[in-house]
Amino acid sequence: MPYAHITGWGMAAPEGVMTNDDLAKIVDTNDQWIRERTGISERRIAGATDFTSTLAVEASIKALKVANVRPTDIDLIICSTSTPEYMFPATACLIQDQLGATKAGAFDLLAACTGFIYALNMGAQAIRSGSIKTALIIGSETLSRFVNWKDRNTCILFGDGAGAFVLQASERPGGVLSAVMHSDGSGGDLLTLPAGGSRFPATESTVHEGLHCIRMDGKEVFRFATRVMASATLEALDAAGLKVEDIKWIVPHQANIRIIEAAARGLKLPMERFVVNLDRYGNTSTASIPIAMVEAIEKGQIKEGEKLVMVGFGAGLTWGALAAEWTGPLPSKGHVRPEQYRRLGRVRSLVRRAIRFIEGLLYRREL
Ligand code: UT7
Numbered sequence: 001m002p003y004a005h006i007t008g009w010g011m012a013a014p015e016g017v018m019t020n021d022d023l024a025k026i027v028d029t030n031d032q033w034i035r036e037r038t039g040i041s042e043r044r045i046a047g048a049t050d051f052t053s054t055l056a057v058e059a060s061i062k063a064l065k066v067a068n069v070r071p072t073d074i075d076l077i078i079c080s081t082s083t084p085e086y087m088f089p090a091t092a093c094l095i096q097d098q099l100g101a102t103k104a105g106a107f108d109l110l111a112a113c114t115g116f117i118y119a120l121n122m123g124a125q126a127i128r129s130g131s132i133k134t135a136l137i138i139g140s141e142t143l144s145r146f147v148n149w150k151d152r153n154t155c156i157l158f159g160d161g162a163g164a165f166v167l168q169a170s171e172r173p174g175g176v177l178s179a180v181m182h183s184d185g186s187g188g189d190l191l192t193l194p195a196g197g198s199r200f201p202a203t204e205s206t207v208h209e210g211l212h213c214i215r216m217d218g219k220e221v222f223r224f225a226t227r228v229m230a231s232a233t234l235e236a237l238d239a240a241g242l243k244v245e246d247i248k249w250i251v252p253h254q255a256n257i258r259i260i261e262a263a264a265r266g267l268k269l270p271m272e273r274f275v276v277n278l279d280r281y282g283n284t285s286t287a288s289i290p291i292a293m294v295e296a297i298e299k300g301q302i303k304e305g306e307k308l309v310m311v312g313f314g315a316g317l318t319w320g321a322l323a324a325e326w327t328g329p330l331p332s333k334g335h336v337r338p339e340q341y342r343r344l345g346r347v348r349s350l351v352r353r354a355i356r357f358i359e360g361l362l363y364r365r366e367l
Contacts, residue, residue, distance in 0.1 A: 004124035004135075005175035007329045008069060008166030010062025011294040012055045013044040013159075013281065020156070027152040034156050035279075039257025043159025043282030046142045052085050053094035055162035056140035057342065059290075060099060063136070064338035067166035067329050071099040071341040075132035077106040078123055080115030080139045080286040082193075082315070083146060084108055095138065099338070100345025104136070112191070113253050113314025115139060115286035117179065117322045120165065120310075124176035127169045135167040139286035146193055148213035157255070158214070159282035163290020170330055177307070178239035179322040180232055187224060190217045191315035225259045228319040230266025233311045236321035244269065246307055247323070251296070253312035254278035254288035263311070275301065285314065297326075304328045 019042045020031035034040055046055070056079060064071060077099075079092035092106035111118040116139035123135035140162035147155045167176070195211035196202055206212060229252060237243065244267055252260050252274060260278075264271050275296045284291060289310050296302045304326060311321040 001128055002130060002169035002171060003173055003175045004127035004167050005170050005172070005327050005330060006165050006324060007168045007327070008063040008065070008067025009164070009290070009294045009297055010059045010066065011161065011163045011291045012058035012062070013161040013291070014046045014050045014055070016045040016047050017042050018045045023156055026149055027155060029152045029156055037258070038157060039276075039278055040156065040282045041279045044161055045144045046160040050142065050160065052081055052083055052091050052140045052142050052162075053098060055142070055160065056091065056095050056138045056164065057098045059140070059162040059164040060095065060136055060138060061338045061342060063164040063166045064336065067168065068332040068334070068336045069134060069166055069168070070336050071101040071338055071345065072103055073134050074099075074101045074104040074136045076123060076126060076135040077101060077104045078109055078119040078135065078137050079106070080109045080111065080119040080137070081141055082110060082112050082115070082285055083141045083143055091140070092138075097349050098342060098345055100341045100348050101136070102348070111286075111314070111318045112316055113255065113283070113285045113288065114181070114312040114316070114318040114320045115314070116163070116289045117310055117312050117320040118181055118318070120167070120176065120322055121179035121181060121320075123167045124179070127167055133169045136164060137167060138162060138164045139290050141285045141287050143214070143285055146212065146214050148210055151213070153218050154214050154216050157283045159284050161281055161284040161287045161291050163287050163294055165290060168330055172327070174325040174327045177242070177323040177325060178236050179320065180235040180239060181320040182228070182232065182318065184317045187220070187317040188315070190220045190224070190317065191215070222256065222259065224317060225255065225313045226262040228313050229259065229263035229311055232319050232321040233263070233267060233309050236309055236311070236323045240323040242307065242323060247309055248306040249273060249275055249296070249302055249308035251275045251289055251292050251308060251310045253314065254281065254292055255283045302326055
């Protein structure tokens with residue numbers, strides 16, 4: 001049975017930075033409160049030309065470059081997001097088109113902030129089963145477009161960004177070792193974006209009532225998060241036949257430093273073993289774990305051969321954890337330049353649209 005290795009990684013964040021002081025100009029808050037209660041100092045906010053798919057494509061190209069994999073070699077694209085560009089088509093299909101990943105199946109996965117763990121597990125399982133060889137797993141969010149900028153309970157928390165991993169099959173042991181996924185829909189109302197779906201389609205009153213923005217019972221989500229972070233980590237370790245002592249790093253969902261500290265206490269581990277970067281990005285939901293991973297790898301913090309656990313929680317409610325052994329890129333030949341494929345992909349996309357248009361005209365004439 002092949003193993004599923006994480007062989008490429010990349011991240012993208014919009015250029016626009018919003019500091020706590022910037023926020024204090026629009027809601028009744030201050031830098032000290034936000035830093036003490038959350039650990040966040042600043043977050044990135046999407047500009048007019050940043051979208052969930054464009055951030056995802058930027059992160060993906062970096063990941064493909066590290067793995068030395070062509071977009072045309074990808075079998076499956078999973079985009080985990082709670083902020084898709086449309087209800088449909090899936091944002092994963094927009095990414096497929098922009099990358100020119102002509103062979104890939106593509107779909108979106110919505111498990112909120114736990115989504116990247118779910119998506120990585122799904123991609124790894126597809127590789128383990130032998131049905132695919134290469135998967136591109138993305139977590140991408142433009143949460144700022146759904147934040148209520150008058151609600152100080154939520155607008156201080158969220159930021160935008162994307163992270164991507166390339167997963168590849170190899171006979172060499174390692175890679176994704178185990179994963180656990182959980183949900184409890186009875187807590188669905190604790191963190192929600194109520195309108196815009198089929199239950200409450202957009203109307204004048206849904207817009208007036210602010211039902212197209214994020215709503216959260218922060219205290220309850222906090223309580224739930226502190227309960228599940230340590231238990232999910234231990235479950236994933238148990239499933240991989242590992243103990244806490246065997247792992248070097250925990251990469252938690254970057255929501256609130258106090259939640260991460262509670263997980264550290266629960267696991268009896270020092271904070272130095274946790275990868276933390278939420279001070280600079282805030283909570284980027286499903287993108288937070290891959291962004292934290294990419295920064296830690298690029299800093300040389302996470303090294304080849306080390307074992308780690310990624311653990312997250314979020315709306316749904318959902319929570320989960322995934323244990324992995326970090327192996328880095330697989331040996332490969334040649335030098336792939338995925339950004340060229342993006343350029344070719346654009347041309348290809350235009351040609352396909354033109355062909356579809358001409359075919360449509362001919363078809364109408366035949367009728
Ligand atoms: O990806 C999952 C997403 N969600 C989360 O992870 C959120 C989990 N929850 C949290 O992180 C925390 O509950 C929050 C950061 C949202 C809130 O922190 P808290 O320590 O639970 O604060 P609180 O809601 O208990 O509020 C304490 C006080 C209140 O004032 P009073 O009633 O004590 O006078 C709030 O009105 O702080 C006030 N407050 C603020 N003050 C300044 C609430 N938000 C703010 C603010 N600035 N932004």
